[in-house]
Amino acid sequence: MNEDTMRAKRALQALRAADQRGTGRVSGGLGPEAVDRLADLDTCTLQYRTWSPALIPGLLQTPGYAAGAIKAHTPGMDVADLGHLVARRRRRSERFYARRAGLLEPTPMIAWFLIGEQAIRRPLMNAHSHADQLQQLLAVHRDYPNIIIQVMPDDCPIPVVAEHFSLFHLDPGPVVAHLETVIGGWYSVAEDDISRLKAAYSDMVGRALSVHESRECIEEELSLCLGVTSERTSSSPPTATPRAASMSPDPTPEASA
Numbered sequence: 001m002n003e004d005t006m007r008a009k010r011a012l013q014a015l016r017a018a019d020q021r022g023t024g025r026v027s028g029g030l031g032p033e034a035v036d037r038l039a040d041l042d043t044c045t046l047q048y049r050t051w052s053p054a055l056i057p058g059l060l061q062t063p064g065y066a067a068g069a070i071k072a073h074t075p076g077m078d079v080a081d082l083g084h085l086v087a088r089r090r091r092r093s094e095r096f097y098a099r100r101a102g103l104l105e106p107t108p109m110i111a112w113f114l115i116g117e118q119a120i121r122r123p124l125m126n127a128h129s130h131a132d133q134l135q136q137l138l139a140v141h142r143d144y145p146n147i148i149i150q151v152m153p154d155d156c157p158i159p160v161v162a163e164h165f166s167l168f169h170l171d172p173g174p175v176v177a178h179l180e181t182v183i184g185g186w187y188s189v190a191e192d193d194i195s196r197l198k199a200a201y202s203d204m205v206g207r208a209l210s211v212h213e214s215r216e217c218i219e220e221e222l223s224l225c226l227g228v229t230s231e232r233t234s235s236s237p238p239t240a241t242p243r244a245a246s247m248s249p250d251p252t253p254e255a256s257a
Contacts, residue, residue, distance in 0.1 A: 062132050
């Protein structure tokens, strides 16, 4: 092994944290296996939090929006594979909603979604499919009192976490942090990591629009979408598609009214 090779090897070794316990790359990459891994966490999760800066969170996505989100990240995906992955995501969402309904009594277990404003304002496909997605968010707000949706304004004066992350409070089990990146998912159960993400999430919730203001923001954008679609088609409004969501764990921050 020559000197340059040894130097490169030492540089790579220096990047590896000394303690790898409880943290690592999620198996399955970005495909169906990764969806199944998260679905397995969902079935054990009491409380859940997620932060999604640029997209509607996967658990809240309509099938049409999910297809657009997947194509945006993997434009070369085969149509059959795309349909398979969308169906996998939808099944996960349906199971999530069923579990949320079962966690209402006697004490509601909260799933908390914090969404960047650009996800609300930016259609992935077209105005019609975006209107369907916004209608779904409003339906979730109306039908699930233990699912909270708040919008983070784009002009928020403080720096916010750029990566999409979720916190799953397992029962039984620890709190699991899951981060999504362009090269796949990563998880951690390390106490320091969990504490930092909890603190960041609580801070962002405090800076976000209140639940009421968030609903108004979604309704405002929906009105704009419906105006566009009615001009292009007829007077009939888009029909809401079956609901789909994401999840959030442990002690939740105080929600604004």
